[in-house]
Amino acid sequence: MPSLQNSSASLPPETQSGEADSLIAEFVKKLTESRRPRVVDPVTGAVSEEPVVIDGPGSFECREGAHIVVENGSRESTEALVGIVLSSSLALGGKPVRCSGVVPGVTMSASTGLFKLHDGETWDGVLDGMWKAIRPKLVDWLTMPSPSAGLTIGLNFGVEFEFGWDGPYRIDEGAMQIDVRHDPAFAAAYYRRRRQHPLVERAATPEEVSQAHAATISRLLIDALEKCRRTWEPLYARLPVPIRYRVTGALPAWQTLWQQMDGPSRESLMTALKTQPIPELVRQFADSVVSALPQVQSAWPPGELRLVASQSAVWQAFEVRNGVFYEPTPALHRLLDASFVADDVPVGMLKLPAETLCIIPEPSSWNRPNGIEVIALFKGEQSISFATWSHPADEGEEAVADLLNLSLSAPDKTIQALLEDVFRASTSGDENLMQHWRGALDYAIKMLLYLTVREAHVVHDRAYTDAPRNFSGLGKRKRAERLAEIGQLYDRHIVGPAILDAGLTHGLPADDGHREVRGHWRRPHFKMQPHGPNASLRKLVFIGPTIVRPDRLGL
Numbered sequence: 001m002p003s004l005q006n007s008s009a010s011l012p013p014e015t016q017s018g019e020a021d022s023l024i025a026e027f028v029k030k031l032t033e034s035r036r037p038r039v040v041d042p043v044t045g046a047v048s049e050e051p052v053v054i055d056g057p058g059s060f061e062c063r064e065g066a067h068i069v070v071e072n073g074s075r076e077s078t079e080a081l082v083g084i085v086l087s088s089s090l091a092l093g094g095k096p097v098r099c100s101g102v103v104p105g106v107t108m109s110a111s112t113g114l115f116k117l118h119d120g121e122t123w124d125g126v127l128d129g130m131w132k133a134i135r136p137k138l139v140d141w142l143t144m145p146s147p148s149a150g151l152t153i154g155l156n157f158g159v160e161f162e163f164g165w166d167g168p169y170r171i172d173e174g175a176m177q178i179d180v181r182h183d184p185a186f187a188a189a190y191y192r193r194r195r196q197h198p199l200v201e202r203a204a205t206p207e208e209v210s211q212a213h214a215a216t217i218s219r220l221l222i223d224a225l226e227k228c229r230r231t232w233e234p235l236y237a238r239l240p241v242p243i244r245y246r247v248t249g250a251l252p253a254w255q256t257l258w259q260q261m262d263g264p265s266r267e268s269l270m271t272a273l274k275t276q277p278i279p280e281l282v283r284q285f286a287d288s289v290v291s292a293l294p295q296v297q298s299a300w301p302p303g304e305l306r307l308v309a310s311q312s313a314v315w316q317a318f319e320v321r322n323g324v325f326y327e328p329t330p331a332l333h334r335l336l337d338a339s340f341v342a343d344d345v346p347v348g349m350l351k352l353p354a355e356t357l358c359i360i361p362e363p364s365s366w367n368r369p370n371g372i373e374v375i376a377l378f379k380g381e382q383s384i385s386f387a388t389w390s391h392p393a394d395e396g397e398e399a400v401a402d403l404l405n406l407s408l409s410a411p412d413k414t415i416q417a418l419l420e421d422v423f424r425a426s427t428s429g430d431e432n433l434m435q436h437w438r439g440a441l442d443y444a445i446k447m448l449l450y451l452t453v454r455e456a457h458v459v460h461d462r463a464y465t466d467a468p469r470n471f472s473g474l475g476k477r478k479r480a481e482r483l484a485e486i487g488q489l490y491d492r493h494i495v496g497p498a499i500l501d502a503g504l505t506h507g508l509p510a511d512d513g514h515r516e517v518r519g520h521w522r523r524p525h526f527k528m529q530p531h532g533p534n535a536s537l538r539k540l541v542f543i544g545p546t547i548v549r550p551d552r553l554g555l
Helices: 023-029 078-091 123-142 184-193 206-232 241-247 250-260 263-275 278-292 294-299 304-320 330-338 415-425 431-452 476-487 502-506
Strands: 038-040 067-070 097-103 106-111 150-154 160-165 176-180 324-328 356-359 371-379 383-391 400-407 458-461 492-495 525-531 537-543
Touching (some): 078 123, 123 150, 123 206, 206 250, 206 278, 206 304, 241 371, 250 263, 250 304, 278 400, 304 356, 304 400, 330 431, 371 431, 400 415, 400 431, 415 431, 431 492
Parallel strands (some): 097 176, 324 356, 324 492
Antiparallel strands (some): 106 160, 150 160, 356 371, 383 400
């Protein structure tokens, strides 16, 4: 979108009530009224009732040299008239279009020059941006006690505006002429109040308000999606996935969008983000975004819009549900990687420390084949939704997001039986995907079980919340750099010991090897241990690496 080359201070907007039925708004805002301007043929002088449709590129019906007469200009806002002139110029290849009576006594000319719409832009949005760029200077000029005869404003891409008072200032003929006629009484009233109300404005129709709101929502939606795309950039690869959405501004962009939505729509979206199972939420959210932005879908690579929308839905839900981070220490990561869950541990032993959490495995494992960057868990009434970001062994360096819903309706069923049911019911037939979920669920479940045992070691690290933000004495640049550094921090629960005993470390397999147990070591594992009267009760315990027959180790 063109930007103002020379900055100027904005003035408070002036308002004036007026008729809702607007001829120019019909062109620019696609209203349904059927009024038409008179078109005067420049050669024969014949008057035609043929409509001139000006609502953006691709739907313009006029010709160079045409003369359009607009009666009763008091019913047309200055903004709408400027929009019709710009639309005319764009349709004529950027040639200047002249308009007399843009306000009583003022003639203007505008040319769009070399301006072209970029991917994802809408013409209505561009018009709004151009108007906001020129409005302050136009108001300043019109309200001067003794204004200069003319005003010239230039924007980027060769977009130019020229305004002049009739009589002392002459504007050259354009490729097309628009004459706005004003009733003498209205013109006289305008001259008297020009200093207080320099622009002709009118109350927007309900349809215009609705269209303007829809354009704002569309613009904010595109902005949020573009910032979500940035999370894929290598610059942020070392950060956990959900933190990338904050650092790139994606989450703040979504929050801005939420605030601009009307009450019922916002309430409906918030309810879905807070309560819906994640696979269902992601599907519905992606469908809504794709249908709302057909122009973006055609401009982006196939499937990318749906992918970006799907991934963003996960982290919007994580934000709305106040998700927390759990991160194993490198020592616990190795311990969990080597451990297993005994066949007798029931699903009822899975206790989430929070309704919504994100497990971040040890960072050195992220980029390995089948490495998992994050495992997000969302607790429902009778299920847990899982979302993972991983690096499949056969799909290059790009991370892949996957979703799964795990039922908790049978708490007495063993975890092993539940996982077997999940994979038996799978219809994908993708062995790599099933292998991925075996690894992801195995890791997440072991983390949850570890948090359940009494001796679990957890430290709440509040690096982001407690970071000092008082930078007295720092310059603007240094302050911005420091705030950017703080933005990459995050609060987390660090789980597990900092180091393992040397003997235990010796008994664990290496990260990059297979998981075969060494001959004289028993793998760490979770099991149900009998206790209580006559060993009639069961409790979950974690058994660390254990030496079997130490007398035979030969140490």
